[in-house]
Amino acid sequence: MNAAGIIVEYNPFHNGHLYHINETKRLSNADAIVAVMSGSFLQRGEPAVTDKWTRTKMALQHGVDVVVELPYAFSTQKAEIFAIGAIEILHHLKCQSFCFGSENGQIEPFFQSVDQLSKKKEQLAALVRLFMKEGISYPSAQTKARNSIFQKDPLPLDLSKPNNILGFHYMQANDILGSPLNPLTVLRKGAGFHDAEASGSIASATAIRQRLLETSISIDDVMPPLSAAGLKKRSLHSWESYWPLLRYRLLSLQPEQLASIYEVEEGIGPRLIQAALKCDSFAAFMQRVKTKRYTWTRLQRMMTHILTDTDKESMRQAERVSFIRLLGMTENGRAYIRSIKKEMLVPLVSRTASASDLLALDIKAARVFASAPNLPKDYADSLLEQEYSTPPLLL
Amino acid sequence: MNAAGIIVEYNPFHNGHLYHINETKRLSNADAIVAVMSGSFLQRGEPAVTDKWTRTKMALQHGVDVVVELPYAFSTQKAEIFAIGAIEILHHLKCQSFCFGSENGQIEPFFQSVDQLSKKKEQLAALVRLFMKEGISYPSAQTKARNSIFQKDPLPLDLSKPNNILGFHYMQANDILGSPLNPLTVLRKGAGFHDAEASGSIASATAIRQRLLETSISIDDVMPPLSAAGLKKRSLHSWESYWPLLRYRLLSLQPEQLASIYEVEEGIGPRLIQAALKCDSFAAFMQRVKTKRYTWTRLQRMMTHILTDTDKESMRQAERVSFIRLLGMTENGRAYIRSIKKEMLVPLVSRTASASDLLALDIKAARVFASAPNLPKDYADSLLEQEYSTPPLLL
Numbered sequence: 043m044n045a046a047g048i049i050v051e052y053n054p055f056h057n058g059h060l061y062h063i064n065e066t067k068r069l070s071n072a073d074a075i076v077a078v079m080s081g082s083f084l085q086r087g088e089p090a091v092t093d094k095w096t097r098t099k100m101a102l103q104h105g106v107d108v109v110v111e112l113p114y115a116f117s118t119q120k121a122e123i124f125a126i127g128a129i130e131i132l133h134h135l136k137c138q139s140f141c142f143g144s145e146n147g148q149i150e151p152f153f154q155s156v157d158q159l160s161k162k163k164e165q166l167a168a169l170v171r172l173f174m175k176e177g178i179s180y181p182s183a184q185t186k187a188r189n190s191i192f193q194k195d196p197l198p199l200d201l202s203k204p205n206n207i208l209g210f211h212y213m214q215a216n217d218i219l220g221s222p223l224n225p226l227t228v229l230r231k232g233a234g235f236h237d238a239e240a241s242g243s244i245a246s247a248t249a250i251r252q253r254l255l256e257t258s259i260s261i262d263d264v265m266p267p268l269s270a271a272g273l274k275k276r277s278l279h280s281w282e283s284y285w286p287l288l289r290y291r292l293l294s295l296q297p298e299q300l301a302s303i304y305e306v307e308e309g310i311g312p313r314l315i316q317a318a319l320k321c322d323s324f325a326a327f328m329q330r331v332k333t334k335r336y337t338w339t340r341l342q343r344m345m346t347h348i349l350t351d352t353d354k355e356s357m358r359q360a361e362r363v364s365f366i367r368l369l370g371m372t373e374n375g376r377a378y379i380r381s382i383k384k385e386m387l388v389p390l391v392s393r394t395a396s397a398s399d400l401l402a403l404d405i406k407a408a409r410v411f412a413s414a415p416n417l418p419k420d421y422a423d424s425l426l427e428q429e430y431s432t433p434p435l436l437l
Numbered sequence: 438m439n440a441a442g443i444i445v446e447y448n449p450f451h452n453g454h455l456y457h458i459n460e461t462k463r464l465s466n467a468d469a470i471v472a473v474m475s476g477s478f479l480q481r482g483e484p485a486v487t488d489k490w491t492r493t494k495m496a497l498q499h500g501v502d503v504v505v506e507l508p509y510a511f512s513t514q515k516a517e518i519f520a521i522g523a524i525e526i527l528h529h530l531k532c533q534s535f536c537f538g539s540e541n542g543q544i545e546p547f548f549q550s551v552d553q554l555s556k557k558k559e560q561l562a563a564l565v566r567l568f569m570k571e572g573i574s575y576p577s578a579q580t581k582a583r584n585s586i587f588q589k590d591p592l593p594l595d596l597s598k599p600n601n602i603l604g605f606h607y608m609q610a611n612d613i614l615g616s617p618l619n620p621l622t623v624l625r626k627g628a629g630f631h632d633a634e635a636s637g638s639i640a641s642a643t644a645i646r647q648r649l650l651e652t653s654i655s656i657d658d659v660m661p662p663l664s665a666a667g668l669k670k671r672s673l674h675s676w677e678s679y680w681p682l683l684r685y686r687l688l689s690l691q692p693e694q695l696a697s698i699y700e701v702e703e704g705i706g707p708r709l710i711q712a713a714l715k716c717d718s719f720a721a722f723m724q725r726v727k728t729k730r731y732t733w734t735r736l737q738r739m740m741t742h743i744l745t746d747t748d749k750e751s752m753r754q755a756e757r758v759s760f761i762r763l764l765g766m767t768e769n770g771r772a773y774i775r776s777i778k779k780e781m782l783v784p785l786v787s788r789t790a791s792a793s794d795l796l797a798l799d800i801k802a803a804r805v806f807a808s809a810p811n812l813p814k815d816y817a818d819s820l821l822e823q824e825y826s827t828p829p830l831l832l
Contacts, residue, residue, distance in 0.1 A: 286681075286682075286808070286810045287681075287682065287685050289808065290682050290685075290805065290808040293801070293804035293805060293807075293808055293821075294744075294745055294746045294801055294804065294805050294808075295746065295801075296797055296801065299746070319804075319821055319825075322814060322818075349689075350689055351689045351690065351694070402691055406688070406689055406690075406691065409688035409689065409714075410685065410688060410689050412688075413681070413684065413685040413688055413689075415681045415810050419717060423717075426714055430714075
């Protein structure tokens with residue numbers, strides 16, 4: 043059997059995701075679609091709007107055959123590391139191709155850009171360091187460095203677009219691994235990644251989360267019916283749900299303890315603690331701590347690691363893919379897994395109970411995810427229970 | 438001026454405490470009463486039912502002249518360490534005597550018991566170690582060891598009574614310091630320490646907390662009017678208030694991280710985490726983790742340190758009295774403080790902002806104390822604000 047991989051968050055699953063799956067099938071001609079999906083906490087440093095089981099079910103109901111979890115050690119990271127983890131997992135799962143949505147829509151410009159940027163790697167890194175010393179954020183420094191190096195001969199890819207950037211990093215990761223996968227891209231239709239407005243039947247996940255969490259506007263027009271039905275209003279997660287816990291955590295830490303947390307830099311500790319003392323919502327807190335140097339996303343990732351008490355050392359230990367956790371599969375997916383299982387180089391884990399050492403960070407993240415004080419008790423209990431002993435979903 | 442010291446928790450202040458103050462004045466003939474009072478977390482390993490400012494005011498309104506805080510590093514400890522910190526502070530504050538309530542009511546049996554036990558110190562310690570290896574708790578092992586050594590010639594003091602035990606440890610601490618203070622004791626009237634029933638106008642603090650937290654029975658008959666008026670129902674603290682935070686904390690820790698917390702022994706970590714997964718109240722959790730080896734009080738102290746994230750190393754660093762924090766005073770107390778201040782060997786701190794390094798553990802404890810999710814926002818904010826910048830109360 044021949045499989046195509048996709049890298050997803052499904053936060054939540056919407057019409058644009060359905061289009062991506064169908065286009066992946068068409069372009070790759072694969073027998074099975076394998077999705078590597080972020081678990082409890084996501085790339086932009088926030089809790090998923092709903093739990094991984096609900097999102098796995100959404101995926102399986104709409105054409106994905108196998109869903110595995112992108113471990114916490116990759117899912118909560120900047121694009122470079124996120125991409126390395128995801129592509130490595132798709133490679134371990136013997137995918138022949140992978141397919142991502144992009145604003146560009148053509149694969150050639152990605153190949154060219156990876157190639158051109160790899161030739162200027164050292165020069166670029168030096169410039170980024172220089173610009174960051176001026177106090178700007180890492181993404182801004184990267185843009186500035188690229189613009190300066192490729193001023194006369196611009197890259198064929200607009201790397202100011204969020205999906206182009208992600209796609210670029212997937213391609214780069216594939217390149218680093220020796221290009222085991224054949225890259226494909228699908229033109230993103232409708233709304234942009236961050237757009238708050240829907241366009242036709244496609245809205246960004248950001249827009250859908252906003253509707254869900256802040257308004258009473260229906261989501262039925264922008265999500266497939268089964269996916270919309272799977273989202274229960276009473277059990278939605280947002281950063282505000284975790285604010286009492288994050289605030290307590292910040293207030294119980296001394297600056298030097300904070301400094302051992304992953305992504306927390308020396309010096310920002312007192313600022314975070316002072317802001318926690320003064321603010322009574324996550325939004326107010328973020329407004330207060332944000333500076334030119336720290337992007338919103340970077341701060342959110344930092345807060346994720348503080349919330350889950352993830353220190354630098356445990357992230358260092360998790361920087362290689364050492365297991366793959368199976369969240370769910372269809373009958374077809376099961377046949378695919380059976381066909382590759384013997385050749386796999388890392389264990390495929392079905393129940394956390396059987397591999398709790400390997401999955402320590404992910405188990406912890408899932409437990410913290412279930413600890414938001416505003417969650418209905420039966421839902422929170424079922425999350426804790428599922429995380430520990432549920433076998434993969436079968437659809 | 439001549440001062441008498443008392444060691445108090447006032448959790449909350451009741452008629453028995455008033456009697457103790459008046460008897461201390463009568464017996465000591467002192468010009469001023471100095472109270473060293475536990476702050477946010479108490480000797481039995483629980484949050485104070487109300488904040489330290491409310492309890493300081495209660496003390497000043499009923500005859501105490503100076504209230505200082507027993508630091509977290511002593512207030513949350515077993516009797517030996519609690520007593521050392523308290524007596525050392527009274528000594529630093531130049532008290533000539535100290536006076537404690539006891540079931541015995543006579544000072545001579547305390548002197549004799551301290552003397553007799555100190556002669557058998559090594560023998561006793563060896564027996565305690567031996568009994569603890571059989572899996573019983575430290576207090577049970579102590580009782581068993583004492584009974585075995587003094588079988589033929591019983592001690593003149595019943596050390597199964599909680600106030601006799603505390604008093605004994607105060608006397609022992611005074612002895613260790615070279616007996617700088619003259620010990621006095623007052624016979625405890627009415628209800629016993631742990632009794633849930635009131636007897637006449639005196640009820641134990643335990644009974645009063647139970648009435649406050651679990652019933653609608655008035656407390657007016659067992660507390661002085663000003664003290665009863667100071668307790669606002671909406672801002673009472675109990676372990677249940679902190680359960681969502683403690684549970685989250687336990688679920689975000691791995692057993693080896695738990696082992697760095699003060700009083701957490703190797704091996705109990707997984708048991709605590711499993712119980713946190715299964716239970717939805719503090720009471721249910723405690724029932725589940727309690728064993729013959731761990732008394733309820735010892736477990737509560739352990740939970741206090743987990744809640745406040747206090748590790749072994751920071752408690753080690755705080756094992757000597759290195760500052761005294763002034764919480765409040767009357768005009769008379771102010772005169773007394775003025776008369777001794779120049780001779781004091783440790784700094785007398787009025788505002789935490791001016792000594793945040795010294796007071797790190799206490800500031801953290803106060804912040805965690807203010808973080809219970811069920812507290813009214815204005816009350817919680819005022820606690821955080823007060824802790825940082827309020828000067829001592831003046832009455």
